[in-house]
Amino acid sequence: MVGRQITWISSWKPQRRTTTSNGRTPRYSHWVRYNTFYGLVFTTTLATLLLMADLIEWRATGYLFVLANRFPGTVALIVQLLAAFFGLIHVAVVCRLINYALRLRLRKASVTLDVLRTWVDMSIPRIDWDLPLRFFFPVLLVVFLSLVPAALWAGSITPFIDRTTTTGMLLLPSYEDVSLIREYPMEIGTSGPSLRTQKGFFTYSVGVQHVGNLLSSAASASSSTTGKRLVHPKLDNTQFSYIGRSYGVGAPAGLTDMSISSNSQVAGYIYQEEGYLCNVTCIYNRTSAFRLRGPVAEWIYEASGNLPDSVDSGEMSAYIGHTGDAIVAIGVAHSERSPRRYLALAAGPSYAFLNSTQCALDFTPHLFNVTVDIANLNISVVPANPIPDFNPQRNLTRTVMRQFELLSNDLTNLYVSLLGDALNASIAAYNMSRPPNAGRDPVSVSEEAATLAGLTNSITAMADDMLAAYASAQLMVGKTFTQKRDVQVYLYGLQFGQRVYIYAIFVFNLLVLGAVAGEAVRTRGWRELGRFNYLDPRDLVIAASRGGEGVAWAADGLARRHSKKKKGAGEKRKSMKHVWLLSDPDEGNGSLSIRMKGDGEGHVGIVVRSPLFPPSPDPEKGERGGGGGGGFEDGGDAVDADKRAAQREWDRRRRQKQRVGLFGSM
Structure with missing residues (x-):
């Protein structure tokens, strides 16, 4: 224990690190x-x-x-x-x-x-x-x-869940072979190839076999909530939904992505797919030649006339009804040589707001960025940039246009036009999505403008869904009409x-x-x-013992003076010089000032700070000053005259108010 301390006097150099013969200065x-x-x-x-x-x-x-x-x-x-x-x-x-x-x-x-x-x-x-x-x-x-x-x-x-990326492979629809994409007769047994699986029903007769899905798309095409993107389901049983427009792409999601989605840690993936960006523009054409006529026979009405893109001859189709009031007919050019980009509507009095409307559909080949969120079963599609036409013959777009004419026939009965009701629902939703004060605004949307906006939304939604339906048919029915594409896969991972x-x-x-x-x-x-550490009680005890009795005498002197002051004040409570938080102040020794002193053999001791706290014996008890300590305390065995002089110096210094700060005083 004695050998644990080394002096810190300035003459000591740690490089010397020698050990004395008595072993009291070991190496640090x-x-x-x-x-x-x-x-x-x-x-x-x-x-x-x-x-x-x-x-x-x-x-x-x-x-x-x-x-x-x-x-x-x-x-x-x-x-x-x-x-x-x-x-x-x-x-x-x-x-x-x-x-x-x-x-x-x-x-x-x-x-x-x-x-x-x-x-x-x-x-x-x-x-x-x-x-x-x-x-x-x-x-x-x-x-x-x-x-x-x-x-x-x-x-x-x-750690918390985040995403990381890797690569994967996905099968996309290919349009190098479009032999199955054409208009099939409406007679029973003459429809296009179809396939029904657990993932859904897939067919090349989109306008006839997907009537219910397309009707739902037309009715919900306009959002009734301002500023929110429309969410609508994919035309299969994969449970995926599109956020916003589908643009006719995203069909592989849930169908040909098993190599990706089978991994339970996959969050989603991103890839690029070719498709057509369909821009729809609808107007009122009061001079349209496409009109509803009849009855030409019992319960039979004829919708006929030329369209802007009619070739060789005008268009004509037959509709049934008790009267012509509930008929909504759509005319599309039938010629294979027609670009087929226009459709015209002729409607009876019950749907007069749709009569003489005309829409132009522009299909622009585009590359789309498709984001598939497997966790939430969502698909988001964003147009990237135009590309060369991947189907120069335009089999796909012309077949899509002809489906509108088939839909209008299928959705008209003796009493009502289901297509007309669906378009009306879209128009009503568009009106509800307008700001509440739009009706009081002098430049608010007119009823005709609202009708054209709702109609545009419905035609756009149906065109997108039909393009996606043909893409799904290429994947699931055509089977070999596919192409491989690398995709960026997002995996769930731990971020630290x-x-x-x-x-x-x-x-x-x-x-x-x-x-x-x-x-x-x-x-x-x-x-x-030095080796002395005030955190070590062993060092404190040893250093205090080397300092002699000076610290104890000084503490006793403080206590006696405090006691005398209390007696002289008539036992009144002395005002505290400092403030304590949860305990009573230790008036006896908390303010006692000490210092460290080293000897020639490399040891330190704790002594009273002599200029302020010299030994203070009690004459009434016959106590003597001193308190030897091997030379650690100044004046340890001084004569009585020296002690009296030290006492007078103590009394003078004691009256001086001095506060020792957090880092001590010199």
């Missing part, structure tokens, strides 16, 4: 001095790895992802333990810096016992409720800051920590490293640091 090894700082190797490595992982957007997948999702409680426990461990390393380093700095300060300054307690609390750290408030709040700040590193580490290593906490802990670790390096340079590697 490199490991003993710097071992705590080596913990920064772990924190620096981990902080750097976390930063690099965030920069390259690395995510943990596979078995680690499965374990984290299966045992979240265990993961939380491990995170808390690791955060506490790495936070403890940072706190230990900072506290060691504080301890070293104050130990070096202690060799030069005198401190009160309250200041020494404060240093102990700041070096551990801990809250001492008995401290005066001027020392309590700095300690409280240090204790609070000691909790920050562990909290930052917890935010930096806590949030970016703000990762950067915060990285910067904090750099600050700690900088503080260690700065202190090492400033103190020359703590070359003047």
